[in-house]
Amino acid sequence: MDVKNALDCFRQDPCLPGWDDPYSVYAELRLEAPIHWCEGPRMWMIIAYHEAAEQLKDHRFSRQQHLDKLISRFGAGHIFDRQKNDLPYMDGTDHARMRHHVINAYRRIDFPSLKGFTEAFLDSRLESLSRQKQFDVVHEVADLLPVMVVSELLGVPADQQEQVGRKVGSFVRARGLTQTESTMERGDDSIAFYEEYFLPLIHDKRKNPSSDLLSRLIADPQEGVHLSDEQLLLIISSNFYSASVYTLRLLVSTLAWVMALNPDSFARIQDNRELVVPALEEVLRWDAPAQATNASVALEDIEIGGKLVKAGDSLSVLVGAANRDPKTFPDPDQFLIDRHPNPHLSFAPGLHQCLGLQIARMEGEAALHAFCDHFSSLSVIQSESQRFVGDRFRGFDRLMLDVSRR
Numbered sequence: 001m002d003v004k005n006a007l008d009c010f011r012q013d014p015c016l017p018g019w020d021d022p023y024s025v026y027a028e029l030r031l032e033a034p035i036h037w038c039e040g041p042r043m044w045m046i047i048a049y050h051e052a053a054e055q056l057k058d059h060r061f062s063r064q065q066h067l068d069k070l071i072s073r074f075g076a077g078h079i080f081d082r083q084k085n086d087l088p089y090m091d092g093t094d095h096a097r098m099r100h101h102v103i104n105a106y107r108r109i110d111f112p113s114l115k116g117f118t119e120a121f122l123d124s125r126l127e128s129l130s131r132q133k134q135f136d137v138v139h140e141v142a143d144l145l146p147v148m149v150v151s152e153l154l155g156v157p158a159d160q161q162e163q164v165g166r167k168v169g170s171f172v173r174a175r176g177l178t179q180t181e182s183t184m185e186r187g188d189d190s191i192a193f194y195e196e197y198f199l200p201l202i203h204d205k206r207k208n209p210s211s212d213l214l215s216r217l218i219a220d221p222q223e224g225v226h227l228s229d230e231q232l233l234l235i236i237s238s239n240f241y242s243a244s245v246y247t248l249r250l251l252v253s254t255l256a257w258v259m260a261l262n263p264d265s266f267a268r269i270q271d272n273r274e275l276v277v278p279a280l281e282e283v284l285r286w287d288a289p290a291q292a293t294n295a296s297v298a299l300e301d302i303e304i305g306g307k308l309v310k311a312g313d314s315l316s317v318l319v320g321a322a323n324r325d326p327k328t329f330p331d332p333d334q335f336l337i338d339r340h341p342n343p344h345l346s347f348a349p350g351l352h353q354c355l356g357l358q359i360a361r362m363e364g365e366a367a368l369h370a371f372c373d374h375f376s377s378l379s380v381i382q383s384e385s386q387r388f389v390g391d392r393f394r395g396f397d398r399l400m401l402d403v404s405r406r
Contacts, residue, residue, distance in 0.1 A: 003028060012040035013178055014318060015291045018389035022291075023333065026321035034305035041177040043295055043314035044307070049325035049345070051305045052317045056293070056350030058302075063089040063352075065297035066314050070179060079174045079187035086234040088175070088294050088352060095351075101225045102235065102355055105216040114152060115362050121148050122370035130374075130405065134381065137256045137399050138249065141367070146248035149363060150240050155212035156201065167193045168246045169390065171237055176391030177295060177316055194237045202232050244356055250289035250388060250395025251360065252367050257399060258283050258335060259371060260378040265337050270372045279337040280364045285344035286335050291320035292392040293348050319345040320394065377404045 006025045009016060014036075016022035026047050029036055034048030046052045055061070067089055070080040083089045087098050125144065129135055151158040167190040174187025202218070209215040217235060219226045227235070259266040269275045295316045302309045309315060323344045324332040347354040354360070371378070381400035388395045 011036075011038045013391075014038045014041065014045045014316075015177065015320070015392045015394075017391055017393070018387050020387070022320070023324050026318070026324060030321070030325065033307060035307050035309075037307075041179075041295070041314075041316075043177065043316055044304075044309055045292070045321075046304065046315065046317045047321035047325075048305060049322045049328040052319065052322035052345055053343075053349070055304065055315070055317055056345065056348055056352070059351070060299050060302055061296035061315065062091050062299055063294055063296045064091050065299070065312075066295045069297065069314065074179070074181070074184050078184050079191050080184070082191060082230070082234065083175070085228075085231050086238050087355075088238060097225075098231075099355070101220055101223060101227075102217065102239065104220060104223065105213055106355065106358070108216060109153065109213060109359075111358070111362065114149065114359075115366065117152050118145070118149055118363055118366045119369070121145065122366055123373070126370055126374040134400060134402050136384075137401050138253050138396055139398070142249040142252035142256075142399075145252060145363060145367065146245045149248075149359065150244050153213045153359075154236070154240065155205075155210060155214060168241050171241065172246050172393070173391055175238075175294060177292060178391060191233075191237065194233060194241075198233055198236055199229055202229055239355055244359065247289045247393070248360060248363055250393055251284075251364055253396040253399045254287050254289060254394070255280070255283055255364060255367055256371065256378060256401060257380060257396065258287065259368075260380045260401065262335050263377060265335065266372075266378065268337065269368065270376075273369065273372070275337050276365050276368050276372075278339065278342070280361065280368060281342045281344065282335060282337050282339050283364070284346040285323045285329070285339070285342055287394060288320050288323060288344070288346040289393060289395050290346065291318060291394055293317045293319065293352070316392075317345070317348070319348065374406060375403045376406045378402075 007029070010025055010029065016025060030047055034051045035044055035046045038045050046055055064084060067080050067083055074080065087095070087102065090098060122145065125141055129140055148158050170186035171190040173183045176183065205215050205218055209218065217227065217232060265279065269279050293316050295314045298309045298311050298313050298315060300311045323329070323346065326332050328343070347357040379402045381402055384400035385396060386398040388397045
């Protein structure tokens, strides 16, 4: 590896999208400092575990003010204005109140039923591929699974969502670290499409509420919460389509890839299914699908890792790097399903912890069980596979597997 070139790439695009091994670059940088300035996205990046974990809980940062900087840079009237009503960008009491409402709606999900639905779908899907020794797990499984689960949750027919799925990438990139005129314009287009698609559904659910999650999100009379169309639109597109459909497809592909890379671990999991849960947690640590948090702005001068982050500076936590910090994780580059404890940061524990972590874990565990049920071994056809390239996310756009069946 050309170290100087790698470090230059990091300073321009710190998540090193598409790189096979960004973690060796982060290890080199961590020897210098736990936090680095990156000129490309114009922000600080925390790459060490302790500093990352502390920042995720720190009230002295504002995500709304980072949006203000983007609005000042690109002008008003774009997706960044609308993101001010988006839960991941809220601050303070507004954020706490909205988060409480969404968590209450989530708590009423029938998880045993949703888990049974997920397992049945995966079993049926992999059984339909039984005649194929080679297939693209992204196209055949990972793209479909989260869409089916979201459809079941929201009461939206899965066969109506193909177009919606095509817009997810543009919406997510408008929440990325490195913004351009192009990513902004595509984000505007995606939110306009979501508005056209979901507002009629929201209006229908207002008139005819049911037991699905969308109906519960619309209002909670006991808590005195009644969400506007705009707030609901952003919750659906942000928490379900960007967080679930987008991120879960990457997690499922990474799960298959890691099992193929570690056949001994895969065999152990097949023999002892109690290892599914710790194995999933280790996959999340070892190669997290969401590599960095949404950016925020320091509200005052703050010293982090010996560097002065000035009031008004933007900052993000590179959780993928923090998850490989040897001060917290012995042998961090090793995939160890026995790792305990495993306090990874992949769900951003703190003020903005991922709301869908229980759904993500359920889908990930179901996918790993399904791989164990249907395949005795997995191998990756490298020449026909392609890594995903996109801002702060990791996974595959195409992952061709050669499988041996049980």
